[in-house]
Amino acid sequence: EAGVAQSPRYKIIEKRQSVAFWCNPISGHATLYWYQQILGQGPKLLIQFQNNGVVDDSQLPKDRFSAERLKGVDSTLKIQPAKLEDSAVYLCASSPVKRGSGREYEQYFGPGTRLTVT
């Protein structure tokens, strides 16, 4: 089974520029998450989708960050304009919704996109 795919793997941009990240979850996984992981910290949830609807975006800085999952499969996360403090690894994860399986909380992470803002 293919894992969660993300691209690009690395990105270097200057502050005030824009950037976009792409994620393809595991086939059949209805729930998709975007996390931000700053060096030395644990991942922090930015946004959660259930199919193509937003479940939680309470920690997404909406003045500069946006995300979409139009067809309920792939997703893109955009930052515009970027700030120095946005330097981090952006992780995409997905999980199945199989109630009662005992594994519905297991999230599978992609390799991440390492963003450096200079």
Place this chain on the structure above:
Amino acid sequence: RKEVEQDPGPFNVPEGATVAFNCTYSNSASQSFFWYRQDCRKEPKLLMSVYSSGNEDGRFTAQLNRASQYISLLIRDSKLSDSATYLCVVNRGATNKLIFGTGTLLAVQP
């Protein structure tokens, strides 16, 4: 106060040692608990779920104390390959929102 707190370490232990990591959480409504492992410059991967009765998977034992809001992970007979960051993770509720601790770095020395 952070919702999930861990000792960041690093824990430097010799091969074969037993090492324990502790974690506390502040939200009493938390429902599910996990340990994730993250290798350097890699993505987090689920190590094990944590159940109230305690659970074991080979050399790894996880325990949960809901009254004290405390989670632990014990690794016996440490291997070099156990070197990684161990993330304590709490599921807050029905939306499957995971709250991660900052992680504890383990370095197993030959």
